[in-house]
Amino acid sequence: MKKKTFCCIIPIIGKTNVGKSTLINKLIKKKISITSKKTNVTLNPVYGILDKDNYRIIYIDTPGITIRNNKIISCKKNRLILNHIKNSKLVIFVVNGILWEKDDEIILSIISNMKCSVFLVINKIDNIKDKKILLPYVSILKKKMNFDEVFFVSAKKGKFVENINNVVFRKSELFKHFFKNEVFTNQSNEFIVTEIIREKLFRFLGDELPYIIRIFLNYFILCRRRKSKLYGIILVKTNNQKKIVIGRSGNKIKKITYESKKDIEKFFSRKLNIKLLVKVQN
Template sequence: MNKTKQYCGFVAIIGRPNVGKSTLLNKLLKKKISITSKKPQTTRQNITGIYTSNKYQIIYTDTPGICFNRKKNIDCLIEYSYIEQVNYVELIIFIVDGIKFTENDSKIISKLIILNRPVILVINKIDNITNKNKILPYIDLIRKKMNFLSIIPISAKKEIGINSLLITIKKHIPESIFFFPKNYITDKSDAFMASEIVREKLIRFLGDELPYSVNVKIEDFNINKNNILYINGSILIKHINQKKIIIGKNGNKIKKIGIESRIAMEKIFKHKIQLKLWVKSLS
């Protein structure tokens, strides 16, 4: 009896900060595993998302936004050197922000040409383009910069063009056995996902007040006999004077962050959750 063919491959999602990489990953997976915000450099490390449907398994990597000026952000990766890490992938999705093609986008393309990997160019945020007649001339212009596998306009936020993108990706995934069990959606631990949820809420509620150096560490992650998930987390800051920014007046900010984090976690982990957060200074 012949086995059904399986197709499996790795796909990297790259682009400048704030072009919608994490939002796109979540929409492709139909699950939220990567945090999003309007603040650049929200994603600090590669996030792996695993899409499995029938005979296809696509392993996506959501990479930190490529930044070119260390003076503006200590977390920036200079000279986009981390792109070297995508040498193993079958396919690269390069995202640009609408019709705002920048000098830094050109720098990324020059590196992609050297890497010699198939690249799908995704033009995101087309819902923000008032004059849609500008899209086709822009595509004609941009296709001259590199031999793209395909150029697909989308709106990740409004889920426009996501199915077309997924169909194109599937066409270029090689025949292979699956790398992960069918029920996996990420290779990250639940504790890591919990820490990212808290960090997302910190970014959402504190905005520019939040220092980039803030990290979240999950100290305890346990389910008791009543099926309640107990999560204790520490918000780690470098300087003690940052503590009052996060706690807020009469503890209102840390309370709001905790409530919103707990609600988001309950949706993901499918458990009633008791969450406790502390702010700890490393100095």
């Protein structure tokens, strides 16, 4: 008799910088989505897959919903996020601690009209000194919408994140599994590598980093018996941007290359020879 399989596809939504990418990394216990204090770091939906026995959970890390003049603007990114919500039976709505803002209200008004269960995840509780205010805060939010579940977590520190997985597994429905076994993301190896490099650019350049930076992999091969090889190009628009990325005496690009190498080696469990060049787009 064929073994029954259970599956649940869950978009993780919210405004920018509430910790959605950090949360999905902790939920699936693998770093698949880059994180930064800078806004709009996640550009495309990233799928994270968690298996347990005959259960499979597919989390979707969505970009922050773009809101202008108190309205969700009509753009390809927002339409894609809304489509994920519309086609899902369960959504995780992430908010930043007790900092409830107008953007949260607008997102809530959208999901409240959808026919799906909603889990509210109050993230960054490690930043709240007086935890006694959390329950009154939730009581106020529950008057806005009757959330199916409410979780208090610190995604950055991994506190109480597993509570979400435990409840989600119970909510999973009898369904055929998507993707092959032992797969933990839908993204290609090349995408993962470029995202790791992009994260290091965000981390070490901070506000100096121009958003228009692009990364190309001229050569990337994973080897089992010898060192893997990576040759990448960081493409910028001006010579001034090139100087920023390289840094004085090449200190910035050396640090970016070294930290990228460490994370790529850890992710693929392979030793790596890496070379990153910075070029100005013609």
